[in-house]
């Protein structure tokens with residue numbers, strides 16, 4: 127039985143006979159978190175996962191901090207009822223605007239993507255570009271995280287409001303998407319970046335488009351890889367790694383399940399079973 131003074135709170139997950147078997151919660155506004163889920167499958171294949179896509183309320187990137195806080199708290203309350211052992215905010219916008227506030231409000235560890243992404247970026251380059259949602263860019267969360275780690279780097283951020291809707295509509299191969307991407311990357315290329323951070327979990331899905339527009343020496347940083355590494359370390363530290371075979375991933379969305387099933391098939395390579403959930407109850 128798991129016992130630790132920092133988790134001596136009597137919440138549900140500790141009533142598990144073997145708490146390491148409890149699922150990990152991942153959430154995003156939509157399909158972006160699937161880039162984190164794919165990393166979970168690669169790096170932590172024993173873990174059972176509950177994936178939440180708040181598709182009825184996307185995009186998050188044009189919302190206010192007050193709205194994001196409401197959504198995030200609702201999702202975390204729901205996750206708590208599912209007895210998760212840890213949550214990854216597979217969403218930069220939530221990580222930038224809500225993580226520091228809500229972390230104190232729940233009894234399970236909550237990880238965000240910004241810090242792992244910032245750490246990885248400073249290891250790679252000195253002229254760092256960030257592409258992000260309007261809310262993440264405006265928050266300056268990446269810039270702050272990066273300059274706290276290293277002061278001898280330069281950071282440029284670009285807000286990319288059109289990317290998430292285009293990705294959610296599966297318009298990756300639409301020539302219009304390449305045009306939009308060209309415009310967003312232009313100021314970063316003018317500043318001769320050597321590193322580009324996907325500051326939104328949706329954006330790795332645009333990798334072929336972005337790669338085709340970037341000079342080959344520009345390194346791409348995907349925070350999804352690094353947050354899952356942090357998750358592995360955290361589980362190890364807490365003695366909470368699942369050593370049993372995982373349960374099938376559970377998918378819960380607030381919008382249309384059928385649409386998410388199609389996206390799941392496209393990005394995961396299998397047809398997920400998707401249920402509709404109301405997080406506002």
Ligand code: DGL
Pocket residue numbers: 154155156158159184185186187188216217218219220259262290325326327328
């Ligand atoms: N994928 C999320 C992020 O990383 C949310 C994007 C959105 O809904 O605008 O920011």
